[in-house]
């Protein structure tokens with residue numbers, strides 16, 4: 001049985017999801033969980049994109065030991081240098097260099113001839129190979145590239161030292177039969193194809209990403225690139241959980257295995273969903289809430305008689321807990337600590353003590369504390385590691401069908417000084433946000449506001465995500481609470497603190513009403 005390498009790009013292509021903006025702590029948390037999940041390669045970011053990206057790729061490369069860590073780079077020496085800066089301390093420095101090869105990209109984006117594309121790709125791979133132990137080259141938009149030219153590119157970059165050659169379906173255009181043939185063609189026609197691992201990277205624009213990735217495996221791909229919950233640019237990438245489980249369940253058909261620890265899938269999915277603020281649809285394959293639910297009588301009857309009548313995947317296989325240990329207000333520190341560890345956190349006693357306090361407060365208001373609640377509590381705790389420019393002290397909102405909604409808010413600033421303001425709006429949240437804006441200054445713009453409940457039930461936590469910008473610095477914020485307005489206030493304040501922290505890290509001198517130290 002042959003292994004298929006799983007290359008996870010949740011932190012790079014996944015972070016290209018519109019509206020998603022992870023901070024450094026969150027990326028590190030996801031990377032550690034991906035390591036637990038057993039992914040072979042973690043693409044941690046695009047170091048040349050920003051100082052923040054470089055820092056988080058570096059920290060992940062320095063921390064993660066059981067997965068190989070890589071970063072994306074254009075075919076430019078400056079991008080490759082940024083990757084080297086970020087990855088040189090890793091166990092096996094690995095770079096992912098890309099250059100588009102299709103006629104559309106050559107003509108309209110790169111303004112390059114075929115010869116220039118080959119020369120640029122080869123020079124970039126050679127330059128990278130002088131530094132990195134492992135070099136991956138991606139022929140962006142490979143699936144819309146003339147096959148004979150694609151074969152020339154592949155041969156040239158392998159000659160130049162590429163260890164892995166990725167043939168992405170950048171725009172989610174190809175059909176399964178075509179991608180299978182494309183991989184077979186490259187395997188058969190490129191004389192040195194056996195010197196490199198061929199990889200597939202599929203997008204889901206036509207809903208084919210998983211099918212195409214599996215067809216690529218049939219055609220000879222030995223690496224698949226994918227993301228948790230299928231997050232990614234536009235309609236997203238191929239879903240890691242679908243590919244890994246399909247290869248496992250249909251091993252009779254594919255005869256391939258992966259190193260994925262399947263029962264870590266559910267918790268990885270929940271963590272990514274919670275930190276990215278992207279709810280997993282109930283009917284999502286493998287990780288959706290309904291993936292193991294049976295609603296209709298005939299199905300229920302069948303499952304009661306023999307589960308395999310209607311269930312091809314057991315919940316336990318992917319880590320959906322069958323007999324969960326229920327955490328509630330009567331739970332003690334030991335059970336709580338056990339749960340934190342089982343969710344993959346490497347928390348200190350001090351952190352556990354602090355989160356335990358928040359857990360008890362929450363358990364007083366909510367009957368059953370779920371994994372999603374714990375993720376939210378831990379995310380709040382981790383967010384607390386950053387500098388708190390503002391924190392919420394009190395909040396009062398009055399709303400009536402015939403009154404103007406009014407909010408009164410008191411925040412504490414860094415020095416512990418109270419700042420109180422009142423304001424109105426056309427709804428409660430607007431009144432609240434207008435009031436908060438009066439306190440933090442007018443430069444902040446709210447781009448997005450989303451609300452969801454962490455679980456079902458009347459006592460579920462409200463989880464609010466906002467996306468905000470100050471000048472050209474964008475950030476997101478999250479707040480959870482039993483009350484939607486308090487969750488909304490917390491999300492706003494969290495986003496403001498994150499923008500201010502980000503600007504401080506980038507050494508920008510003055511922000512709104514606050515001078516950054």
Ligand SMILES: CC(=O)SCCNC(=O)CCNC(=O)[C@H](O)C(C)(C)COP(=O)(O)OP(=O)(O)OC[C@H]1O[C@@H](n2cnc3c(N)ncnc32)[C@H](O)[C@@H]1OP(=O)(O)O
Pocket residue numbers: 013016046048049050073074075076098099100109110140170233
């Ligand atoms: C298919 C994919 O998912 S590719 C990855 C996409 N991800 C991202 O773009 C996220 C990170 N990107 C960024 O932060 C920015 O785009 C940066 C820092 C990389 C570049 O920013 P800018 O210098 O302002 O350039 P901008 O993004 O506007 O344009 C891209 C430039 O790179 C060129 N380029 C694109 N791909 C490549 C490549 N693989 N190799 C070399 N040059 C490339 C484009 O032709 C364009 O060059 P031009 O300015 O000469 O026309």
Ligand SMILES: CC(C)C(=O)C(=O)O
Pocket residue numbers: 013072098138140141166168169170171201203
């Ligand atoms: C950089 C490459 C691999 C990519 O993300 C794509 O082509 O979609």
